[in-house]
Amino acid sequence: MGAGAVRLGVAGFGNVGREFVRLLLERRGLLEERYGLRVGVSFVADSRGALCAAGGGVLEWGLVERALEAPRGGVSRLPGGRPGLGVEGALEECGTDVLVDATPSRYEDVEPALGWWLRVLGSGGAVVAADKAPLAVACDRLAVYIYSKPRLYYKATVMAGTPLIDLLRWGYAGRRVERVVGALNGTTNYLLTRAVEGASFGEALREAQERGYAEPDPSADLEGFDLAAKASIVSCTLGGWIPLGRVERRARVDGEAFERARRATAAGRRLRYVAVVEPAAGRAYVDLLEAEPGSVLYDIRGVENAVVVESAEAGPVMLRGPGAGARATAAALLSDLVEAASVMGVL
Amino acid sequence: MGAGAVRLGVAGFGNVGREFVRLLLERRGLLEERYGLRVGVSFVADSRGALCAAGGGVLEWGLVERALEAPRGGVSRLPGGRPGLGVEGALEECGTDVLVDATPSRYEDVEPALGWWLRVLGSGGAVVAADKAPLAVACDRLAVYIYSKPRLYYKATVMAGTPLIDLLRWGYAGRRVERVVGALNGTTNYLLTRAVEGASFGEALREAQERGYAEPDPSADLEGFDLAAKASIVSCTLGGWIPLGRVERRARVDGEAFERARRATAAGRRLRYVAVVEPAAGRAYVDLLEAEPGSVLYDIRGVENAVVVESAEAGPVMLRGPGAGARATAAALLSDLVEAASVMGVL
Numbered sequence: 222m223g224a225g226a227v228r229l230g231v232a233g234f235g236n237v238g239r240e241f242v243r244l245l246l247e248r249r250g251l252l253e254e255r256y257g258l259r260v261g262v263s264f265v266a267d268s269r270g271a272l273c274a275a276g277g278g279v280l281e282w283g284l285v286e287r288a289l290e291a292p293r294g295g296v297s298r299l300p301g302g303r304p305g306l307g308v309e310g311a312l313e314e315c316g317t318d319v320l321v322d323a324t325p326s327r328y329e330d331v332e333p334a335l336g337w338w339l340r341v342l343g344s345g346g347a348v349v350a351a352d353k354a355p356l357a358v359a360c361d362r363l364a365v366y367i368y369s370k371p372r373l374y375y376k377a378t379v380m381a382g383t384p385l386i387d388l389l390r391w392g393y394a395g396r397r398v399e400r401v402v403g404a405l406n407g408t409t410n411y412l413l414t415r416a417v418e419g420a421s422f423g424e425a426l427r428e429a430q431e432r433g434y435a436e437p438d439p440s441a442d443l444e445g446f447d448l449a450a451k452a453s454i455v456s457c458t459l460g461g462w463i464p465l466g467r468v469e470r471r472a473r474v475d476g477e478a479f480e481r482a483r484r485a486t487a488a489g490r491r492l493r494y495v496a497v498v499e500p501a502a503g504r505a506y507v508d509l510l511e512a513e514p515g516s517v518l519y520d521i522r523g524v525e526n527a528v529v530v531e532s533a534e535a536g537p538v539m540l541r542g543p544g545a546g547a548r549a550t551a552a553a554l555l556s557d558l559v560e561a562a563s564v565m566g567v568l
Numbered sequence: 569m570g571a572g573a574v575r576l577g578v579a580g581f582g583n584v585g586r587e588f589v590r591l592l593l594e595r596r597g598l599l600e601e602r603y604g605l606r607v608g609v610s611f612v613a614d615s616r617g618a619l620c621a622a623g624g625g626v627l628e629w630g631l632v633e634r635a636l637e638a639p640r641g642g643v644s645r646l647p648g649g650r651p652g653l654g655v656e657g658a659l660e661e662c663g664t665d666v667l668v669d670a671t672p673s674r675y676e677d678v679e680p681a682l683g684w685w686l687r688v689l690g691s692g693g694a695v696v697a698a699d700k701a702p703l704a705v706a707c708d709r710l711a712v713y714i715y716s717k718p719r720l721y722y723k724a725t726v727m728a729g730t731p732l733i734d735l736l737r738w739g740y741a742g743r744r745v746e747r748v749v750g751a752l753n754g755t756t757n758y759l760l761t762r763a764v765e766g767a768s769f770g771e772a773l774r775e776a777q778e779r780g781y782a783e784p785d786p787s788a789d790l791e792g793f794d795l796a797a798k799a800s801i802v803s804c805t806l807g808g809w810i811p812l813g814r815v816e817r818r819a820r821v822d823g824e825a826f827e828r829a830r831r832a833t834a835a836g837r838r839l840r841y842v843a844v845v846e847p848a849a850g851r852a853y854v855d856l857l858e859a860e861p862g863s864v865l866y867d868i869r870g871v872e873n874a875v876v877v878e879s880a881e882a883g884p885v886m887l888r889g890p891g892a893g894a895r896a897t898a899a900a901l902l903s904d905l906v907e908a909a910s911v912m913g914v915l
Contacts, residue, residue: 244881252742255807256715368603368906369915376739382882384739391738392723392731395599395906396899460602515867517888525883534591534899535729535890536872541864542885552743552881559715559742564911568716 227567228263228279229558230317232308232337233324234296237351237377238265239289240551241323246286248555256559256568264315270297270304277316308337319347319561321554326353326450328465335359342366342373347561351377351550357450357465360457367458368394371564374557379451380405380526381550382543387560389458389530397533398459401498402510405451407524407544408435408442409474409494414523416482417491422475434524445470445494445507452496452505461500468496469506478509485511491519517541574914575610575626576905577664579655579684580671581643584698584724585612586636587898588670593633595902603906603915611662617644617651624663655684666694666908668901673700673797675812682706689713689720694908698724698897704797704812707804714805715741718911721904726798727752727873728897729890734907736805736877744880745806748845749857752798754871754891755782755789756821756841761870763829764838769822781871792817792841792854799843799852808847815843816853825856832858838866864888 229245231238245260252258261279265272265288272288274280280301288296297304303311312320320341324334335355338348339362348366350356356363356375366373367390376386380403389398404410411434415425429435441447449468456463472478474494482492490511495518498505512518517527517539527541543549562568576592578585592607599605608626612619612635619635621627627648635643644651650658659667667688671681682702685695686709695713697703703710703722713720714737723733727750736745751757758781762772776782788794796815803810819825821841829839837858842865845852859865864874864886874888890896909915 248742251744256742368910370913371910383885384735387737387739388731388735390734391907392734392903394910395595395603395902397598517864517886520862520867532899535893535896538730538887538889539864540885540887543882546882549882552879556739556742560738563715563718563741566717 226259226261226279227562228261228316228318229321230264230266230311230315230319231262231321231323232266233322234265234267234288235293235323235325236547237550238323240547241321241554242285242289244551244555246282252559256562258559258562258568260558263317264311265296266306266308266311267294267296269294270302271306271311271315272296272299272302273306273311273315275301309333312337312340317341317346319349319558321558322348322350322352323554324352328354328358328450331355331358335362338363338373347372347374347565349554349557349561350375351381351554353378353450353454356457357453360453360462360464364457364462372561374561375454376557377545377550377553378454380528380542381545381553383526383540384556385528385540386458388540389455393459393530393532398500398530399533400531401455401528402518403451403455403496403526403528404493404518404521405496405526405528405544406442406448406494407526408439410521410526411524412474413478413482413492413494416479417486422479443474445473448494448496448507452498452507455496455498456500456505459498459500461503463498463503463505467505471506471508481509489514493518573606573608573626574909575608575663575665576668577611577613577658577662577666578609578668578670579613580669581612581614581635582640582670582672583894584897585670587894588668588901589632589636591898591902593629599906603909605906605909605915607905610664611658612643613653613655613658614641614643616641617649618653618658618662619643619646619649620653620658620662622648656680659684659687664688664693666696666905668905669695669697669699670901671699675701675705675797678702678705682709685710685720694719694721694912696901696904696908697722698728698901700725700797700801703804704800707800707809707811711804711809719908721908722801723904724892724897724900725801727875727889728892728900730873730887731903732875732887733805735887736802740806740877740879745847745877746880747878748802748875749865750798750802750843750873750875751840751865751868752843752873752875752891753789753795753841754873755786757868757873758871759821760825760829760839760841763826764833769826790821792820795841795843795854799845799854802843802845803847803852806845806847808850810845810850810852814852818853818855828856836861840865
């Protein structure tokens with residue numbers, strides 16, 4: 222990054238990408254006033270093409286606002302748009318200091334996103350990501366950009382509305398974390414809350430889908446795949462990476478889990494679907510756990526998330542707060558942008 | 569900081585300074601293995617003098633171990649010791665990349681410590697501090713070293729065993745924090761717990777003193793002075809500093825508060841002595857507050873700390889965990905050391 226405005230390339234222009242750009246428009250005055258940080262958007266890429274600033278410059282803010290009004294897949298039909306130009310091409314042609322990756326997490330096909338990240342990171346830029354896949358699948362290629370060359374920021378990937386990643390990355394640097402236990406999947410947290418309120422599994426799932434808490438295909442949440450990815454990212458952050466494929470998924474959320482949730486509640490506990498990371502043991506897994514009263518894992522309601530961090534040096538730390546709504550995720554990306562600029566000496 | 573070992577100057581060699589050095593000895597292998605960070609101690613200064621490495625080098629580790637066995641005020645009587653050499657002199661003569669300030673917080677006489685910090689920060693070094701006074705009294709002179717030139721690290725000053733400062737500093741960068749409410753004083757948290765267990769104010773205070781939770785002169789805790797300093801540091805971190813002298817202390821912990829604590833418990837709530845920071849309103853104060861069930865402020869026990877952070881972008885975030893024992897504070901300093909080295913590009 223040089224003097225002048227920091228140039229952001231925005232990859233992915235669905236709910237999260239749009240909400241990020243909306244928040245950026247709202248806050249760019251604050252960023253300049255409070256941090257002396259001037260930003261501009263060098264490209265916005267969606268699934269069909271990109272809107273790209275010419276000659277290493279940035280897009281007019283009015284054009285960025287118009288992009289927000291474009292239909293899905295429509296940014297490249299605006300003036301100056303480049304139909305068919307992908308993120309790779311945009312990085313090549315439009316000039317970018319910070320890549321904001323708001324594309325969906327594609328665990329099966331991580332290469333394109335990983336390639337974008339490594340390209341930007343390797344050339345001295347920063348990556349700010351909501352996309353979980355590259356870290357969960359290829360932490361070994363990215364870890365150098367967490368502590369040694371801190372250019373990779375990803376607090377939006379886990380517990381987005383609650384800065385867990387900063388707490389772990391900086392707050393526990395140099396410390397010995399023994400165990401992290403987190404109810405980090407909003408969908409299943411919601412379902413298990415509804416279970417003890419008397420809903421059947423099918424009813425609760427339909428409700429969650431209607432409210433936008435669950436995907437039309439909810440299997441990544443119900444089978445623990447999302448939690449496993451988050452466990453892998455947590456282990457990557459703590460310096461003892463467990464690849465996604467090695468995170469054991471010991472339980473799922475289904476009708477049987479609903480029965481178990483009701484039995485746990487009758488016994489004064491609450492059933493939670495959690496990711497567990499034990500860095501020293503080199504182990505991570507996803508399981509159902511009965512939380513006791515007095516724990517944040519017990520207290521959470523609805524889609525809220527919670528985590529307990531146990532370390533060698535002091536008693537347990539408990540963190541509870543919002544997970545990944547579009548606004549919360551956008552705020553996490555914005556915060557990472559300021560963090561990256563601060564750490565990388567641009568402020 | 570250059571290549572080779574990072575040279576640490578340790579100012580203050582009481583409980584915290586010693587525990588930090590003990591932890592450093594224990595973890596220096598881990599720092600090198602996990603982060604590639606090599607450290608050495610260039611000086612240790614206590615109230616009567618310093619032990620100082622000659623010619624810009626570092627002390628032999630064996631000598632550092634012997635310093636741990638020296639009586640209070642005795643490091644300068646070890647081989648190579650410099651009786652009468654203060655921290656100012658040690659900074660001048662011994663060569664230091666990172667100043668670890670483990671001296672007591674002296675609000676009435678902040679100039680010496682502030683001068684050490686500014687000297688080190690101004691010459692491109694880092695400060696890692698448990699001393700609260702300079703930030704609470706002179707944030708205006710230090711704030712540039714929080715975001716623009718991030719060289720000042722101070723997670724040991726507030727909720728030391730729990731990384732609140734990292735959560736706020738990085739996790740909320742670029743966000744709008746509306747309110748922070750924290751039960752951040754372990755002594756009064758303990759006293760109010762004992763109040764509802766039936767102890768009288770006098771009994772509880774004696775117990776706290778016997779257990780080392782309260783000072784022989786407990787007024788800084790009971791009158792809200794410690795909480796006010798922490799409120800000021802939180803406001804400094806969030807970019808809307810309220811100087812210590814402008815933090816209103818609306819209540820104290822005394823026999824009357826004990827009565828009120830018992831009434832609150834009878835009504836299903838729990839009385840807490842809290843620091844409140846409202847950055848947008850430019851206001852901070854210390855008060856007694858009745859916490860409701862389901863809040864981390866309600867749940868804490870004994871000396872444990874808790875805080876609730878409200879922001880514009882997402883629901884409340886709750887953090888609960890250990891405060892400032894010697895081991896926890898030392899771990900916070902060690903963690904800050906790694907954080908500083910990472911951010912400043914030494915790893």
